Each structure stands twice: as structure tokens, then as C-alpha cells.
Amino acid sequence: MRFLFERDTWxxxxxxxxxxxxxxxxxxxxxxxxxxxxxxLLGSAKGLENSFNRLFGSFATNSVFVWGQSTSKPFKxxxxxxxxxxxxxxxxxxxxxxxxxxxxxxxxxxxxxxxxNFLSGSFGVNGxxxxxxxxxxxxxxxxxxxNQNDIDSNKKVVIISEEIxxxxxxxxxxxxxxxxxxxxxxxxxxxxxxxxxxxxxxTSDLHIPFxxxxxxxxxxxxxxxxxxxxxxxxxxxxxxxxxxxxxKNLHRIHPEDDRAFGSFNLGKEFAKLTGFxxxxxxxxxxxxxxxxxxxxxxxxxxxxITVKERTKEIGVRRALGATPFEIKRQIIVEAVFITxxxxxxxxxxxxxxxxxxxxxxxQGDEAVLVNASVPIAVVFIxxxxxxxxxxxxxxxxxxxxxxxxxxxxxxxx
Amino acid sequence: MLKIxxxxxxxxxxxxxxHVLKGIDLSVESGEMVAIMGSSGSGKSTLLNIIGMxxxxxxxxxxxxxxxxxxxxxxxxxxxxxxxxxxxxQSFNLINYKNALDNVALPLYYQGLKRKExxxxxxxxxxxxxxxxxxxxxxxxxxxGQKQRVAIARALAADPKLLLADEPTGALDTTTSYEIMAFxxxxxxxxxxxxxVTHEEDIADMCKRIxxxxxxxxxxxxxxxxxxxxxxx
Numbered sequence: 001m002r003f004l005f006e007r008d009t010w011x012x013x014x015x016x017x018x019x020x021x022x023x024x025x026x027x028x029x030x031x032x033x034x035x036x037x038x039x040x041l042l043g044s045a046k047g048l049e050n051s052f053n054r055l056f057g058s059f060a061t062n063s064v065f066v067w068g069q070s071t072s073k074p075f076k077x078x079x080x081x082x083x084x085x086x087x088x089x090x091x092x093x094x095x096x097x098x099x100x101x102x103x104x105x106x107x108x109x110x111x112x113x114x115x116x117n118f119l120s121g122s123f124g125v126n127g128x129x130x131x132x133x134x135x136x137x138x139x140x141x142x143x144x145x146x147n148q149n150d151i152d153s154n155k156k157v158v159i160i161s162e163e164i165x166x167x168x169x170x171x172x173x174x175x176x177x178x179x180x181x182x183x184x185x186x187x188x189x190x191x192x193x194x195x196x197x198x199x200x201x202x203t204s205d206l207h208i209p210f211x212x213x214x215x216x217x218x219x220x221x222x223x224x225x226x227x228x229x230x231x232x233x234x235x236x237x238x239x240x241x242x243x244x245x246x247x248k249n250l251h252r253i254h255p256e257d258d259r260a261f262g263s264f265n266l267g268k269e270f271a272k273l274t275g276f277x278x279x280x281x282x283x284x285x286x287x288x289x290x291x292x293x294x295x296x297x298x299x300x301x302x303x304x305i306t307v308k309e310r311t312k313e314i315g316v317r318r319a320l321g322a323t324p325f326e327i328k329r330q331i332i333v334e335a336v337f338i339t340x341x342x343x344x345x346x347x348x349x350x351x352x353x354x355x356x357x358x359x360x361x362x363q364g365d366e367a368v369l370v371n372a373s374v375p376i377a378v379v380f381i382x383x384x385x386x387x388x389x390x391x392x393x394x395x396x397x398x399x400x401x402x403x404x405x406x407x408x409x410x411x412x413x
Numbered sequence: 414m415l416k417i418x419x420x421x422x423x424x425x426x427x428x429x430x431x432h433v434l435k436g437i438d439l440s441v442e443s444g445e446m447v448a449i450m451g452s453s454g455s456g457k458s459t460l461l462n463i464i465g466m467x468x469x470x471x472x473x474x475x476x477x478x479x480x481x482x483x484x485x486x487x488x489x490x491x492x493x494x495x496x497x498x499x500x501x502x503q504s505f506n507l508i509n510y511k512n513a514l515d516n517v518a519l520p521l522y523y524q525g526l527k528r529k530e531x532x533x534x535x536x537x538x539x540x541x542x543x544x545x546x547x548x549x550x551x552x553x554x555x556x557x558g559q560k561q562r563v564a565i566a567r568a569l570a571a572d573p574k575l576l577l578a579d580e581p582t583g584a585l586d587t588t589t590s591y592e593i594m595a596f597x598x599x600x601x602x603x604x605x606x607x608x609x610v611t612h613e614e615d616i617a618d619m620c621k622r623i624x625x626x627x628x629x630x631x632x633x634x635x636x637x638x639x640x641x642x643x644x645x646x
Contacts, residue, residue, distance in 0.1 A: 007528060008522060008528060015510055015511060016510070019510045312506065313508055315506075316502075316506045316508065317508075317519070317523075318491060318494075319465070319467060319494060319500045319506075320494070320495065320500070320519055320520040320523060320567070320571075321491050321492065321494050321495020321496070321520055321523040321524065321571070322491060322523050323487065323488045323491040323492070323523075324487045324488065324491070325488065326491075326523065402487070405467070405468070406467050407462050407467040407468050410467070410502070410506070
């Protein structure tokens with residue numbers, strides 16, 4: 001390995017590469033392009049993944065939402081068209097009897113006019129249990145979320161979103177302990193959470209304790225919808241099917257009545273997305289590495305031509321005492337050198353592309369690509385692969401160079 | 414110095430084979446200057462290639478400086494070539510992207526000498542052929558005679574026991590040819606053993622011994638009165 005640190009080795013590499021700059025540059029373009037694509041695509045895929053993760057980040061993604069609709073089949077003496085309303089009892093049954101369930105969160109929702117002093121607006125009012133925070137993480141900016149004490153004593157407290165705060169309060173005004181009116185009933189503000197992504201699920205602008213909701217809207221045990229979260233390893237599609245079957249049983253609905261309950265399977269949708277992402281990453285690697293290999297082959301090809309052109313020179317060198325090993329080594333060093341330089345340039349320009357992508361698509365809350373980047377380990381692995389491929393491809397011209405007898409090489413005109 | 418015994422060599426041509434050397438016996442003492450003559454096809458270049466270890470004989474013995482040259486691996490042949498032999502070619506065979514000094518220093522590079530030493534020795538030999546001022550010039554910037562002198566300096570650089578010249582004046586005009594011969598004679602006067610392959614009578618007459626090859630056998634082997642090239646220059 002000592003020869004790698006000798007000036008002469010590199011002088012030789014420099015001499016033979018600078019002899020034909022255009023050819024060297026064209027050769028490098030192949031590998032440069034491959035690395036550029038690999039880095040650019042991998043970074044973009046990562047950015048997309050990050051943006052999905054941010055979108056779903058506050059959600060327990062292995063969830064399914066179920067609500068009642070109206071029946072479409074007559075069953076056990078009931079006509080079709082019977083309204084189905086879920087109850088707290090259903091939620092309790094589901095939690096106790098379905099395999100793989102982690103949480104069952106009953107929710108209620110209504111539209112309400114909210115006023116404070118002379119400002120008012122119409123917002124979604126949610127009746128919730130503290131458990132919601134486990135399923136759909138709220139980022140609290142001030143105060144707290146609903147707690148069990150609120151539930152137990154039907155407290156008139158409210159947690160508002162940042163958006164409502166902006167509409168109902170003066171800038172920088174203190175909101176904790178202040179009162180707002182929901183449908184003319186005073187509620188004390190106990191917390192404010194950061195605006196979530198509104199693209200996910202129903203807008204949840206304002207949360208009051210579930211029990212308080214029951215009381216003021218006179219709901220009894222009826223609930224709007226249920227969020228069922230499966231354990232991380234549980235099959236959410238199975239949970240959905242089991243839950244629906246059980247609900248049909250409880251509500252005396254025809255087992256094959258598909259319209260009685262509406263549902264949105266977040267877990268299934270999420271799995272589709274992650275599957276798409278995985279597919280894209282695979283494609284990225286495939287395209288990148290294929291391009292890279294094509295580039296490396298281009299280098300091998302050019303070196304082969306170079307070797308052919310240099311047959312006589314190689315013959316002279318051998319007449320002067322160069323051993324076949326020294327000739328081979330030189331050619332392989334050349335191959336690895338230009339592969340590496342092209343790879344470095346590819347990584348640098350790939351980095352620039354990611355910086356460009358980040359500036360163009362990576363800013364703000366609605367960004368398509370979040371932190372488009374490639375882990376440094378991947379970069380090193382790519383470089384290692386390049387060295388390996390460079391050596392491998394260098395072997396072909398190297399053996400070609402020494403397979404000709406020096407006497408034949410010298411005779412070449 | 415050099416001893417060749419019943420050397421045979423044939424090349425396959427299609428199905429048959431061409432018997433180029435048919436039992437050559439030759440012995441050269443240290444300090445000799447031998448011309449190997451013959452028309453094209455006589456086998457003179459083949460003989461030189463075998464002596465130069467660029468080619469291997471089918472049969473017979475070849476002993477160079479008491480070392481039998483037989484069944485060499487490529488690596489060993491390379492080392493022997495580097496240590497024992499200096500080549501001078503008809504078409505100079507300088508490496509065109511290296512300057513004169515780097516060309517001269519190339520055999521020293523393969524000997525594993527340090528750069529400083531190589532430059533020192535290279536410059537010394539360039540000075541010897543009178544081209545020290547041209548050290549930084551590329552071959553394309555030199556005349557034919559200058560190129561051949563650089564090539565001679567390169568052949569001398571590794572301080573070989575034997576100089577092998579294959580038609581060294583073949584690509585040069587008469588005046589330049591005599592200059593080169595004068596220089597080779599001077600080297601011989603200093604004690605170098607030189608083998609020259611040529612088909613020109615006047616060049617052969619400038620050597621001390623002429624070996625004539627006809628169809629792969631030595632027809633004539635005589636010592637001659639050397640014609641000094643310097644009188645023509």
C-alpha cells in the first residue's frame with residue numbers, strides 16, 4: 001500500500017489522465033451522473049418520507065375510525081333504513097372483547113358558536129376523554145389537556161386551538177383562566193394546543209370534557225364516533241372487521257349489511273403510503289445503482305480503449321523493467337482514482353441539488369419535502385462501492401494491458 | 414558476458430510454423446561492439462528480442478553474465494531487463510507525454526529509486542548525451558537525433574551490462590546516424606558492451622565485429638577494423 005502515498009504514483013496517474021482531458025472528463029460524467037442521481041433521489045425519497053411522518057406524526061397510525069350510519073338490510077324484524085347510533089356501552093364492549101386493541105376512544109362532535117366579548121366564530125366542539133391525547137397527540141403550547149378530574153365532575157373547561165386563540169383573543173393576551181362562551185355557556189380556557197395538520201381527520205378546534213358534552217348537548221350515552229387504536233403489531237384490518245361484526249351483533253344488524261357503519265381505516269391508508277414509500281426507495285436504489293454501474297462500465301470501457309492506445313507505451317515500460325504487476329496496479333489506481341473523483345463530485349453536486357430542493361420545496365408547514373437528506377453512512381457506503389467497482393472494472397483493462405507480450409506491444413505501430 | 418548455444422526459435426503461421434532461428438551459437442565478451450546483420454527475415458530481430466528477454470527461445474541455452482536465462486516469469490524477466498539491459502529502438506519509443514528527463518529516469522523509477530536520486534542520475538545521463546538543456550522538453554519538441562540521444566540516455570540510466578540497439582539509425586539521416594554511431598563508439602570505448610542490429614553496411618563497419626545472419630543461421634562472424642564515425646561528423 002506504500003505506493004499509494006508516493007508522489008510518483010500520482011504523477012503517473014496525473015500524466016496519463018491529463019494527457020487527454022476531454023476523454024477523462026467524459027469518462028467521469030457517467031459515474032458523476034450516477035452518484036448525483038442516487039444522492040438526489042435518495043434525498044428526495046427521504047424528504048417525502050419525513051413529510052409523511054410529520055403529517056402522521058401526531059397520530060397513532062394503527063387506527064380505525066367507526067361511526068354509525070343507517071342500515072341497508074332488514075334484520076330481525078327491523079326495517080332497513082334504521083338509524084344506528086353508537087353508545088358508550090359499545091365502546092366498552094369493543095375494548096373488552098376485540099383482540100389486539102390498545103385504546104378505544106369514544107368521541108362526540110358538534111358545531112357550536114363560540115363567543116368572547118364581542119368576538120365570535122363557529123367552531124367544531126369535541127367532547128373528549130383524556131385518552132385522546134394518546135391517540136392523537138396534542139402539542140400543548142399553554143396549559144394542559146382534559147384530565148380525569150374534568151371528566152368526573154363534568155367541569156366546564158375548554159382546550160382551544162391556536163387558531164381559535166388568534167380569532168378570539170388579542171395578540172399576546174393571557175388566555176389561561178379566561179372564559180369563552182360556547183352556545184351561551186361559559187367555559188374556562190385551561191389549555192391551548194398547536195394547530196395540527198388540518199388535512200388529517202376531522203378538524204378538532206376545541207375540546208371539552210366528554211361528560212360535559214353529554215350534559216350540555218343532552219346526549220345521554222350516545223356517541224358520534226369511535227377511534228380504535230390497535231397495538232403496534234396488531235392487524236388493523238382484522239380489528240376493523242371484528243369490531244364491525246361485534247357492533248352489528250350488538251345493534252341487531254344484518255351481518256352482511258355493509259352500510260350500517262361507516263369507517264376510515266387510517267392504518268390501512270398509512271400502510272399504503274409506507275408501501276409506496278418503500279417502493280419508491282427501492283426504485284431509487286435500483287435506478288441509482290444501475291446508473292452507477294453503467295457509469296463504472298463506461299470508465300472500464302474508456303480505460304480499455306486507453307490501454308489499447310497505450311499498448312506501445314506499455315511495451316516500452318515493460319522493456320524498461322516494469323513488472324506486469326506494476327502495470328496492472330497503475331491502471332487500477334487510475335480507474336479507482338477517476339471513479340472516486342467523479343463520485344466525490346457527484347456527492348457534492350447531489351448535495352447542492354438537495355439544498356436546492358430544500359429551498360424550493362422544503363420550507364413551511366405544507367412542505368412536500370421535509371429535510372431532504374442522505375445519511376452520511378450511505379454516502380460512505382456509496383464511496384466504498386465505488387472503490388470496489390472501480391477496482392473490479394479496472395481489472396479488465398489491467399489484464400488486457402499485460403496480456404500482450406512486450407515484444408508484440410513494441411511492434412505495434 | 415553473453416553465451417548462446419544452439420538456439421532455435423520458430424513462430425506458428427497458421428497450421429505450419431516458420432523456423433526463424435536454426436541453431437545459433439554466439440558468444441560475446443565484455444567490451445565488444447557487435448553488429449548483427451542480415452536482410453529482413455533473416456532472424457536478426459528475433460535474435461535480439463531473445464537476447465533482450467522480450468521473447469523466449471524454443472530450444473538452446475542463453476547465459477547472460479553467468480545467469481542462465483530460461484523459463485523466466487514475466488516478473489523476473491522484467492527485473493532482469495531492468496538490471497542487465499538497455500534498449501535502443503529504431504523509432505525511439507519515448508513516452509510522448511513525459512519530458513526528456515522523466516523519460517530518462519523511467520527505468521530508475523522501476524528500480525525503485527527515490528525521486529531525488531532519479532532526477533540526479535537522469536540529469537547526469539542527459540548531460541552525457543549533451544541534452545541537459547533540453548531536460549524539460551517533450552519528445553515532440555526534439556529532433557530525431559535528439560530523441561535518439563534521449564533514448565540512449567534512458568538505456569544508460571540503469572547502468573546496464575549490455576546495450577541492445579535495434580536499427581538505432583534506421584529512422585535518421587546519414588549525418589545524424591553518424592553522430593549517433595560516434596556516440597555509441599564513445600560509450601564502447603568507455604567499456605560498454607553493445608549489440609547493434611542493422612542492415613546498413615556503413616553502420617556495421619563502425620562496429621568491431623560483424624555477425625551475418627542468413628535464413629536463421631550465422632553465415633559469417635568476423636572481427637573488423639573499426640571505422641571511426643567521428644571522422645564523418
